[in-house]
Amino acid sequence: MESLLLTEIKTFEDNRLALLGRAKEKYALVKGDQIVGVYDAKLDAIRQGYQMFGNVPFLVKLVTEVDIPLNFVTNYFD
Amino acid sequence: MPSFTIQTQNIESTGPLVEIHLAIDATLESVLKAQGKTIPNPVPVLAMIDTGATATVIREDLAQILGIKPVGQALVTTPSSAYVPCYEYLIRVLFPNGITVETTAISASMQGQPIQCLIGRDVLKHGVFIYTGYTNTFSLCF
Structure with a gap:
C-alpha cells in the first residue's frame, strides 16, 4: 500500500540535513513539497x-x- | 487529582481494561465547525493500559470511523518485527470521570484482539498508574 504521506516524507528527507542545522529536536510541519514551519x-x-x-x-x-x-x-501490528 | 478505579473479576487474565471513548481533537473540531461539517460522535472502545507500549495505539478502522486523516508516520518495533511504518493520528482519549487526554496514536490492525486501543506511556506520563493485583483493581490518576 502506498503511503498517503509519500510526498511529505520525501520532502522531509530532502530537507533533513538543512532542518538539522536550524531546527534539531523540533517538529517540522510538512505539506506536499513544502516545509511549512518548525515548532517546539x-x-x-x-x-x-x-x-x-x-x-x-x-x-x-x-x-x-x-x-x-x-x-x-507486545505485538498488535501483524 | 481526577482519577478512576476499576475492579475486574480476574485482572491477571484480562489485564487492566477500561471502557473509554475516542474523539477528534478540539482544534479539528473547531475547523470542521467553521466549515459547516458534521462533528463525528465520540466512539466507545475497550482499551488496555499497557506500560510496555511507547505510544497509544488504535485499531486502524477507528480512524476511518472518526473520519480523521494521518498527521504523521512512525516506525514501530515489536518482538517479531522491526521498523514497520504506521500512521499517526491526533485523538482525544475520554476516560471515566471526565478525564481527557489529547495524544497522537498510531494505528495497527490489532487482529484477533478483544481490545481496540492500547493506552501507552505517552498518556501514562501525565499521571499515576496503580495496579493492585491481589484486589483485581487498578487506578489511573491525573
Missing part, C-alpha cells in the same frame, strides 16, 4: 496543520539525524 511542540505543529489545511493528511515529524522507532513489548 508536536501538538502545536499538528494544530497549526489543521488550521492551515483542514482535515487532510499532512506530516509532522521530529527533526533528528535518524528516525527513532517506537517500541512495543
